[in-house]
Amino acid sequence: MxxxxxxxxxxxxxxxxxxxxxxxxxxxxxxxxxxxxxxxxxxxxxxxxxxxxxxxxxxxxxxxxxxxxxxxxxxxxxxxxxxxxxxxxxxxxxxxxxxxxxxxxxxxxxxxxxxxxxxxxxxxxxxxxxxxxxxxxxxxxxxxxxxxxxxxxxxxxxxxxxxxxxxxxxxxxxxxxxxxxxxxxxxxxxxxxxxxxxxxxxxxxxxxxxxxxxxxxxxxxxxxxxxxxxxxxxxxxxxxxxxxxxxxxxxxRTMELRVRRQMENAAAIAGALEGDPRVRYVNYPGLVSHPQHELADRLLDGGYGAMLSFRVEDDLEKVDEMIHRLKVIRYLGTLGGIRTSLAHPATAFRHEFSREELEAVGIYDGLVRISAGIEDAEDLIEDLREALGVFGE
Structure with missing residues (x-):
C-alpha cells in the first residue's frame, strides 16, 4: 500500500x-x-x-x-x-x-x-x-x-x-x-x-x-x-x-500525520546525538552507521520509526541527574504518544532480570530509550544537550 x-x-x-x-x-x-x-x-x-x-x-x-x-x-x-x-x-x-x-x-x-x-x-x-x-x-x-x-x-x-x-x-x-x-x-x-x-x-x-x-x-x-x-x-x-x-x-485519522512527524524528530535527534562526544553510541536504523541500515532500507517503507536509544556513561546517579535536567522530554512508562518520552530499560526490568542477564542482551545502566513526539525538533535536541551536561560540557 x-x-x-x-x-x-x-x-x-x-x-x-x-x-x-x-x-x-x-x-x-x-x-x-x-x-x-x-x-x-x-x-x-x-x-x-x-x-x-x-x-x-x-x-x-x-x-x-x-x-x-x-x-x-x-x-x-x-x-x-x-x-x-x-x-x-x-x-x-x-x-x-x-x-x-x-x-x-x-x-x-x-x-x-x-x-x-x-x-x-x-x-x-x-x-x-x-x-x-x-x-x-x-x-x-x-x-x-x-x-x-x-x-x-x-x-x-x-x-x-x-x-x-x-x-x-x-x-x-x-x-x-x-x-x-x-x-x-x-x-x-x-x-x-x-x-x-x-x-x-x-x-x-x-x-x-x-x-x-x-x-x-x-x-x-x-x-x-x-x-x-x-x-x-x-x-x-x-x-x-x-x-x-x-x-x-x-x-x-491523524496517525499518518503524527507518525511522520515523530519519525522526522527521531531522525533529527539520532543525528544530533551521534555527533555528541558524551554519547557512546546511538541505536537508530536510519543512521548509516547502524549495522543493519541497508536491511532497514529494504524492509521499511518511508522511514525508520520514531524510536531510538543511546548509551552514556554507566553511572546511574548521573543518568538520574540527566533526567532531572530535562524540561521538555518526560520520563514515562510508555511510548508512541505525541509527547516525547524517555525510558531507562535497565530500571524497567531490574526486578525481572539480573544485571548480568540485562547486560548480556546489551541493556546497561547508561542506556536510555527515546520515543520521539511531535514537538519542535530543535527544542528536543537542545533539551537533551543541556541535560547531557552532567556528563561534561
Missing amino acids: GALKMRTELLNVGSLLAKEARGMEEQPLYRSTVFETEDTGDYDRANCGERYLYDRIEAPNRDCLGEAISRLEQGQDTAVFGAGMGAISAVFLALNRKGSHVVVNRAVYGETIELLNDILTTYGVDVSYVDFESLEAVEQAVTERTTLIYTEVLTNPLLRVVDLDAVTALARRRGVLTVVDSTFTTPMLIRPLEHGADLVIHSLTKYFGGHSDITGGSVTGSRELIKKVKRTQVLLGSCMAPDSAWLALRSL
Whole structure:
C-alpha cells in the first residue's frame, strides 16, 4: 500500500461502521454492554455472531476499529483487545497446547518473556529464545513440535532489525506460523502480512492511540486464525471498552500525520546525538552507521520509526541527574504518544532480570530509550544537550 493510499484509508476510517450501523457518516458510541434479542431464534442467531448480543463477545465500536485495522494491515479480520498484552496472551494460548514448542526472538518485549516463562511454560509449552540476527540459529531451533515463530520487527530497546522476509520464508518451509509484533513500526512502515507473516500484533496504546488516553491491543490475520484468537479472547475477557475503541478510531485519522512527524524528530535527534562526544553510541536504523541500515532500507517503507536509544556513561546517579535536567522530554512508562518520552530499560526490568542477564542482551545502566513526539525538533535536541551536561560540557 502506497503512502497516498494509506492516507486515504486513514481519513476514511470514520465512516467504517459495523453491521446494522452501516451507512451513517460518523461512528456513534455504543456504551451498551448487552443488546436486546426478540425471541429464542433471534438469540440463537446473535449467539452465532449474526448480530450483537453481549459486549465481551462482540460490539459495534470494536468491530469498526477492527475493520479499519484490517484494511491498514491488509488482513481479513482483526480481534481488538483491552491491552496489547491481552492480544499477545490470546495468540499464544489459542495456538498452543501441552507439548507445543515456540521459537521466540530473545530481544522481544520484557513482559512477553514474563508471560512465556511464568504462564505458558506451566501449561507444558516449551520456549526457545534465539538471536534472530542469525537465521541459522532460528532454523536450528525449529523442531517437529514447533507451532509458531514470534518476533518484533524492530527490537526493544536496541532497535535491531529483523529480516522478516527471510524469517517468514523459513517458517513456511518448515510448516510453522509467523507472528509479528509490529507496535514499533505500525502500518506506516511495514505491513507484516504482506511479507509472509500469519498474524500481526499491535499495542494500540502506542501509535494507534497516540494521545496517551487509551489502552488496547489488536491481532490481524486470516479469518481462520482470528476465529481461534477471538474464541480465546472471549474466554479470557480481554475486550476493549467502547469508549476506548471510539477514541482509537478517532486517533487513526491523524496517525499518518503524527507518525511522520515523530519519525522526522527521531531522525533529527539520532543525528544530533551521534555527533555528541558524551554519547557512546546511538541505536537508530536510519543512521548509516547502524549495522543493519541497508536491511532497514529494504524492509521499511518511508522511514525508520520514531524510536531510538543511546548509551552514556554507566553511572546511574548521573543518568538520574540527566533526567532531572530535562524540561521538555518526560520520563514515562510508555511510548508512541505525541509527547516525547524517555525510558531507562535497565530500571524497567531490574526486578525481572539480573544485571548480568540485562547486560548480556546489551541493556546497561547508561542506556536510555527515546520515543520521539511531535514537538519542535530543535527544542528536543537542545533539551537533551543541556541535560547531557552532567556528563561534561
